[in-house]
Amino acid sequence: MNTDVDGQDDQKGRPSLTLIIEGKKFEWFEQFITGKQLKELRGLPLDCKLFLDIVEPWKDDAILNDEVVDLARTGIEQFYIKQKLKYSVDGKNFETDKQYIKGSQIRRQGNIPDDYQIFLDNKQPWEDDLIEDNDIVDLARPGKEKFYSKKEVTEFIIIVNGREKQWCEKTISFKQVVELAFGNFQENPNTVYTVTYAKGPHQNPEGSMVKGDKVFVTNKMVFNVTATNKS
CATH class of the missing domain: 3.10.20 (Ubiquitin-like (UB roll))
Structure with a gap:
């Protein structure tokens, strides 16, 4: 009773x-x-x-x-x-019981081609987040998450030591940055290169690089390179 x-x-x-x-x-x-x-x-x-x-x-x-x-x-x-969590992909509505979703799942649900990137729409003044296939997004945050796709950009203008340079790859290596700065890379034990960067994408917004490193590139990303002779 x-x-x-x-x-x-x-x-x-x-x-x-x-x-x-x-x-x-x-x-x-x-x-x-x-x-x-x-x-x-x-x-x-x-x-x-x-x-x-x-x-x-x-x-x-x-x-x-x-x-x-x-x-x-x-x-x-x-x-x-537990309420269903709602989200949209390119304007099409979805709902799920799961709190987290992978970028690859978003791509499948939205039938998004491999040469298109997926972004999470953020309120201004914040930049939208690029969602890679292996990234995991929390759908339980306040509000309805909105994802959209656009064709991947592989032509960038990056700034190296104050000069604009064209770059046509998603990533750039330590050696490639040095070559853009000085025209060549000297394999000399007495020459020490220092590379720092800022205004990068969400994967690597700012930091420094050492030989062998590679970072993701975005438009107007800034690199500063110096060369020091130890001799």
């Missing part, structure tokens, strides 16, 4: 157990309750996904319709419905 008012069960004389379902408090006079009973008690559809709120760092439990929950444990048990 159950009720949604405080008090004792007159028939069995047992104290009530308090539980909360989707923000509403109920009293239950049995030690156990099933997922189906929880949904019926709150008037929820039987096909919705119900979860038991668990204290961090443990993950919340999904409660199936025929699963039994012990309400006599310490504290008040709280249950909630």
Whole structure:
């Protein structure tokens, strides 16, 4: 027997157990309750996904319709419905139960060609995020995530030691930056090159490079290169 008012069960004389379902408090006079009973008690559809709120760092439990929950444990048990997360790809709407999505999944769902890049639309003044196939996006952030695609740009203007240079690759190596700065790269133990960069893409917005390094390029990326002779 159950009720949604405080008090004792007159028939069995047992104290009530308090539980909360989707923000509403109920009293239950049995030690156990099933997922189906929880949904019926709150008037929820039987096909919705119900979860038991668990204290961090443990993950919340999904409660199936025929699963039994012990309400006599310490504290008040709280249950909630996990809402579907909505997002769009090139204007087409999607929804999912999963909190995270990979760039490769977005590409498949949106039928985006390999030579197109995927971006996450951010509010101004923030730049949109480039989403690589292996990147993982959190869909549970406030608001609806919007993804869009555009043909990949492989022609850039980069600035090396204050001079504009044309570059036609997605990445650039330490040696290539030095060659753009000085016309050649000297394999001389007495010559030390220092390379720093700024205004790069999200994979490498700023930093320094050493021999063997390679970084992603974006338009108007800035490189500063110096050569020091140790002799």
